[in-house]
Amino acid sequence: MSNQSQAVDPQTVEIEDYKFGFHYPDSSVFKTRKGLDSEVVRAISHHKSEPEWMLDFRLRSHETFLKKPMPNWGGDLSDINFDEIYYYAKPSEKQWKSWEEVPESIKETFDRIGIPEAERKFLAGVGAQYDSEMVYHNLQESLSDQGVIFSDPETGLRDYPDIFKKYFGTVIPYTDNKFAALNSAVWSGGSFVYVPPGVKVDIPLQAYFRINSENFGQFERTLIIADEGSFVHYVEGCTAPIYTTDSLHSAVVEIIALPGSRVRYSTVQNWSGDVYNLVTKRAVAYENATVEWVDGNIGSKRTMKYPSIWLMGEGAHGEVLSIAFAGKNQEQDTGGKAVHAADNTSSVITSKSISKDGGIATYRGHIKVEEGVRNARSHVVCDALILDPESGTNTYPYMDILSDDVTIEHEAKVSRISEEQLFYLMSRGMDEAEAAMMIVNGFLEPLVKQLPMEYAVELNRLIELEMEGSVG
């Protein structure tokens, strides 16, 4: 069906130590023209053979996108040129369940990133998206037998319309912000996860998002529903080639944690330095449900991302662990948000950021406690480590406390890597780069040790790559 099966030489661009900067020739089977208007929106919807309601939703979202102003806070987004972006590129005619069948250049890409290997070793299911579409999707049979659904949202919309329509766009309405509106207009790919009552998915599901095309916008959409008493850990990874022009990644992730369920969502983002990463992530947690966001932000040009949890039911608990690394020419504007809308709810936000070579890491957090809520507890810790005088950090902890039965703790600390620490470690034989790395690892350690093993290893490896070659 496809004519892409011969191997092609990847055109690797070696810039610094970013390992995933390679790309393959664009061999999309369908691509919308550059720029965005309602015709492009219609074309995407038409191409996906969507029901009328989804087309309407997209068109309304597009209008909202046009009306909404750009955010005037956070990272500088003035360089984004919406007319220069391709909004939809379909890499292949279909989606496969076996890596052998995936077209060569696409399979090679994921091999180089290590996805099939990771799947064999420690994942229960994998989805791999290339530009706009998932090209590979697989879930262990034992899980599908238990009724677990793990697919792309297109499949969700087509095969599970009731449950899909019930939750889609309910946590993050398209009116939420300019980029949520944009995603709602042109969304493509992403994940649809449903875990039936009481089912525990003990090993993680992973979705991997790869941009290959130049001047590209990736707009995946993820919807996770954990039914009563269930558990799921979903891992998101992403990389992109290095180009000289900018790309845009603007996802929307909605999580619904029904009573007594627990959802852990981990991100290992490793974008190349020309990607604007503007993502809206939000969860609602009902009675006694727990939602944990683990958000590792490495790479990209600008990231604006604040995973949020709305604690809607009594006893609900939310956690955000945010780790950001801002290197050269990078701004990481990240943090977390918790809204306490029910009694006896608790939230913990822990943010650790590292800035280096002129990078700027900003923590932006928001804790809100609704009126009349009793016994809300929140603990916020943000630590920033600055590696050199050129780099910087900011902290914006917003609080909206409308009840007085609350316990809120906020700790913030900024530290600079000290000459004394470096000298001490160097006097024990470590060179400067290793000493700095050890201090950075130590800084992250209390957080990293809470993470699942594979995730921690991956994160350490990425940070090591970021640190390499530029100290001293």
Add this chain to the structure above:
Amino acid sequence: MNIKIKDLYASINGQPILKGVDLELNSGKVHALMGPNGSGKSTLSNVIIGHPSFQVTGGEVLVDGENILEMEPHERARLGLFLAFQYPVEVPGVTVGRFLKRAVDIRAGEGNTKGFVKKLREMMDYMEIDQQFINRYLNEGFSGGEKKRMEILQMLMLKPDFAILDETDSGLDIDALQVVAKGVNRLREGDFGALVITHYQRILNHIRPDYVHIMYQGRIVTSGGNELVDALEANGYDWIRKQYGIEEDSDVKPVTSG
């Protein structure tokens, strides 16, 4: 290992501190270095190990004939030099075990560290350090005495050819003092040498030095044997001041050192 310090001058922020230090140190020997507060003992240690804050403005430090002043601290460490810090530095998040494993790897060459954990446990017992400390973060929240013991533990694990102990005895209780002395003496059998910086005779009763040097106003003003320690203990630094002192509180900075 032979260390020759020749007419060494160093300053910090343009302020001269070492003003012509001459000193020869050899492994196989223990040297004591004494001198009043602010005379430049820690500065000398830091300059030998390569602290970046100090500017060397003259002189040489030769290790087995090679000038080390252009080397980075880690290169000096790899030659076999070690400094037990007067104020050990806290490194949050880095466990003692991990840190020491890496340091020993570097010193012994990777792959030559078989039995590391066993050795570490043995040395911790020897230094009377609770095994729990393997998983503590390096020096973080350690008491003063615990920090000093940790320095000696590191020394025992790294087996340097020559160690400088900068007031490792300060702030130690009697028992800890003996443990620290025991640690130094353990290495002493071999070709190990040390420069023990101290203000007190006490530690020198446990670690009998072969030589004693007195530092004053940025120079080594006299060297000798244990009788110098006795003299200091009996008379304080007054006689040193009288004999070797350059006029204090003088606005005119001395240009020559003798």
